[in-house]
Amino acid sequence: MKVRTLLKFVLAAGALSVATLGAAESYKTEYRMSLVLGPAFPWGKGGQIWAELVKERTQGRINIKLYPGVSLIQGDQTREFSALRQGVIDMAVGSTINWSPQVKQLNLFSMPFLMPDYAAIDALTQGPVGKQIFTTLDKAGVVPLAWGENGYRELSNSKRAVRTPADLKGMKIRVVGSPLFLDTFTALGANPTQMSWADAQPAFASGAVDGQENPLSIFTAAKLHNVSQKHVTMWGYVADPLIFVVNKDIWASWTPADQAIVRQAALDAGKQEIALARKGLVEADQPLLKEIAALGVTVTQLNAAERDAFVKATRPVYDKWKNTVGVDLVKAAEASIAARKK
């Protein structure tokens, strides 16, 4: 090697090690991922897959620890978005419901009976509406990367099989943190009460509340039949997507190459998570329903007319919330759903 070439080589190697060192210095030894539910649920599993893919593909440069039970914010899931923005949380897989108090457009997915089937969810998240929501989230101060899914929120209770809104009359139903849910259950004649998931489970066990709504993957993994939830009604009124996000400062501290890895890992994990969330429900014989019935739970399927009674009763709530969510966004969502491939 000529002296000049050798010199160039030494300088280049030096520059490279300085760059690596610089990156290593600004990287944290551990990043904190917030989740409501842990890896026993599709939701937490999705977070775990994301963390593992990132670790593997960055050769350990980005090391993520899971904090299920939203433990970084003492279980108060409706504070998750603010904590993300402030950097109390580095990254999260979060439900649109829990972030909707801060980002009103996310209430879109909680509008009763907006999305009739899985194709409708996909038409929103994978289409122009999903893009628009990511722009909104970006403006609100986080970096959105991928969609996941909690799922269709079916109704359960300890009292009776629910087939009509009248069956819900006076029933005390635990709901999540957006006021939209209070409106929906009030319109149905029930007595909704807002509480965190952490507080909800003891409330079912003690009988302080009669019922709740959550995806069936949560019903089985949390064993809700053991806390008096003996009746399930399949009404498919609302489904909450999950969103994979990173805090803005954390994102900016990573090299473009690592950002690309984290983004792709979120997309890959999101896809796998959605498949897990739909497992047992998208097959023709819906094995998850049989599994739940085998636990001694009545599973009530509504016919079109029965379901329509719930749609009608909640239509004023839909109309009221259109304005809060944004009339144009709701119109775009309705158009995407009408044009969906079934």
Ligand code: X2X
């Ligand atoms: O609290 C709930 O019901 C849950 C677990 O589904 C959410 O975090 C939205």
